[in-house]
Amino acid sequence: MARNPYLPYPTRIEEVTVENGARDIKTFRLAFEDPAHAAEFRHLPGQFAELSIPGVGEAPFGIASSPTETGYLLFSVKRTGLFTNELHSLEPGAPIGARGPMGKPFPWERMEGKNLLIIGGGFAFTTLRAAIKYILDPANRARFGSLLVIYGARTPDELMYKNELAEWQARGDIQVHLTVDVADKPWTQHVGVVTRVLDELNPSAAGTLAIACGPPIMIKFTLLSLGKLGFLDDAVILSLEMRMKCGIGKCGRCNIGSRYVCKDGPVFTREELKALPAEY
Incomplete structure (x- = not known):
């Protein structure tokens, strides 16, 4: 049976790396609570996932780790708003949900x-x-x-x-x-x-x-x-990582013409984009 696409995998922050002097870009290393979930979460570079914080909400981020780096996920996040501010305040050990993988990877x-x-x-x-x-x-x-x-x-x-x-x-x-x-x-x-x-x-x-x-x-x-x-x-x-919200093409927030960035992308060739309205 396919996994419920609205159900995140339970993970915990294992490590936080500050990437710049302004301290507004951090890389979060997430470890799966259940080792079986690590094997189940099969992604390719170019895909993204929805990260969720209980009581705060969720937001989409590109997966920064390769599938060759096993047992954990990496997400590098710039502090820009409510969700990312809350994420940046979390320390190792904090619980966080990871819903995915989503979208089309690089070809x-x-x-x-x-x-x-x-x-x-x-x-x-x-x-x-x-x-x-x-x-x-x-x-x-x-x-x-x-x-x-x-x-x-x-x-x-x-x-x-x-x-x-x-x-x-x-x-x-x-x-x-x-x-x-x-x-x-x-x-x-x-x-x-x-x-x-x-x-x-x-x-x-x-x-x-x-x-x-x-x-x-x-x-x-x-x-x-x-x-x-x-x-x-x-x-x-x-x-293209623009306007995405639900991650599964239901909310309509990321559509460009008849295509959805979260579902049909976020990876497109320039040839594909030229056939769409110039909204990107």
């Missing part, structure tokens, strides 16, 4: 054998982090071609997952280019928006799929740059 079968270009901006790097971890897992790395990552933030302090970024840059099977809008004295890497780095690197569109997630203004100019580089619309994959 992993199509991505096999392809070179991959991953472009992220700000705190919208969560599901991209999951994708990178999944690709780099020893059991998966040979299934994909080259991996080029461009990740930008306002300042070096606003870059998430700093230890992992350094580990990835030290590897030989992935290229990671970091860029910031405003650099401090210790910063020795790129300065400028992600599209500037993208234009400088000039990656080939041949045999390559591009995956982008970030603020709308970044996506707008990234699409222009990818078009100039020769990427066709069906080779550009976007993740």
Whole structure:
């Protein structure tokens, strides 16, 4: 029997990591109360889940952990409102519900054998982090071609997952280019928006799929740059996390034309989005 989609899995906060100096982005590691639920919760990078706090409510967040990281889930959350304020106040040991996994993941079968270009901006790097971890897992790395990552933030302090970024840059099977809008004295890497780095690197569109997630203004100019580089619309994959509420296509809050971001997405190709009303 299928699990009730309205019923969350009981979890507890196992660990909280502060990602930036402003302390308004935290990564929560959630452990399942029942080990059987950990095996039952089967997701792929690109999907999301609804987190719930008793007496407060629930909200959707992209899953930041890869399915290769077993026994727990990661969610990186920026403090922006009532629910996230309450979530940020919780300490390890606090109970929290996780309803999911939900939505359509990145097209992993199509991505096999392809070179991959991953472009992220700000705190919208969560599901991209999951994708990178999944690709780099020893059991998966040979299934994909080259991996080029461009990740930008306002300042070096606003870059998430700093230890992992350094580990990835030290590897030989992935290229990671970091860029910031405003650099401090210790910063020795790129300065400028992600599209500037993208234009400088000039990656080939041949045999390559591009995956982008970030603020709308970044996506707008990234699409222009990818078009100039020769990427066709069906080779550009976007993740839209907008207006979602119920997560199962019932409330209608996230619809774009006849499609629902929570159910038909949040992953779409640019070709798919061009067929929809320009509401994103």
